[in-house]
Amino acid sequence: MEDQCKCGENAGKCHCGKGKLLAALLLAVGMALAGYFPGYYYYQSKINANFVTVKGLSEKAVRANLGIWTIRYVVTNNDLTLAQQEVQRQKDIIFQFLKTAGISEEEISEGRIETNDIMANPYRNGNDTGARFIVNQSIIVRSADVDKIESALSKSSELVARGIILDNQYASPVAYLFTELNAVKPAMLEEATRNAAAAAAEFAKSSNSRVGRIKRASQGVFSILPREQSPGAAESQSIEKTVRVVSTVEYWLE
Numbered sequence: 001m002e003d004q005c006k007c008g009e010n011a012g013k014c015h016c017g018k019g020k021l022l023a024a025l026l027l028a029v030g031m032a033l034a035g036y037f038p039g040y041y042y043y044q045s046k047i048n049a050n051f052v053t054v055k056g057l058s059e060k061a062v063r064a065n066l067g068i069w070t071i072r073y074v075v076t077n078n079d080l081t082l083a084q085q086e087v088q089r090q091k092d093i094i095f096q097f098l099k100t101a102g103i104s105e106e107e108i109s110e111g112r113i114e115t116n117d118i119m120a121n122p123y124r125n126g127n128d129t130g131a132r133f134i135v136n137q138s139i140i141v142r143s144a145d146v147d148k149i150e151s152a153l154s155k156s157s158e159l160v161a162r163g164i165i166l167d168n169q170y171a172s173p174v175a176y177l178f179t180e181l182n183a184v185k186p187a188m189l190e191e192a193t194r195n196a197a198a199a200a201a202e203f204a205k206s207s208n209s210r211v212g213r214i215k216r217a218s219q220g221v222f223s224i225l226p227r228e229q230s231p232g233a234a235e236s237q238s239i240e241k242t243v244r245v246v247s248t249v250e251y252w253l254e
Helices: 009-048 080-100 146-154 157-161 181-206
Strands: 051-063 066-077 108-110 114-117 133-143 174-177 211-218 223-226 240-253
Touching (some): 051 181, 066 146, 080 108, 080 133, 080 157, 181 211
Antiparallel strands (some): 066 133, 114 133, 223 240
């Protein structure tokens, strides 16, 4: 029984030895943990940084499926009643022209009439001797047959020849629209993703890696562009169009 701790002086030495052992043990555990966590997080940072970001492009040729042609014409006269009568006469001519072009009445609507009294303008030129009343009328053609609108538009000089003043100074009179974007989105996104995966595979091949799961993906914005992207070309003026989307995908590399 000599190895056991006894009361008195030897008891203090016994407890002191146990305390030192416990402190040493805690210190060892702390040092182990201190080495583990930095190493663990360093390892995780390396793993998480092992990815590649690629882009996948998809383009599709489409055709406008809706044409909107705004025919805006102007009549001037010093007599408002006569001006309104002339507006009606010219409207009948335009309707007949459109009917001859194969456009049905269901595809034609009338915009509002706008009347401007020059005499009511406080900033008018006092020496102005022109017509007092300026009357604008709009006729809108809306058709899914864009070729029919294009053909009629090319013959609009016939209206000018009959004394109708077309007012197109603010914007182009016709717009060709593609309204079926949602129908082509799924297939285009699938193609863009395939192209992104192919780009990631090429990158992995050059770096002796293997493409893993998708880390993050962004479908990008769908753009509708004119088929011929010449300087100044406007998408709304082109019947033939190109739909484009660029997807951004991040892949893990293994």
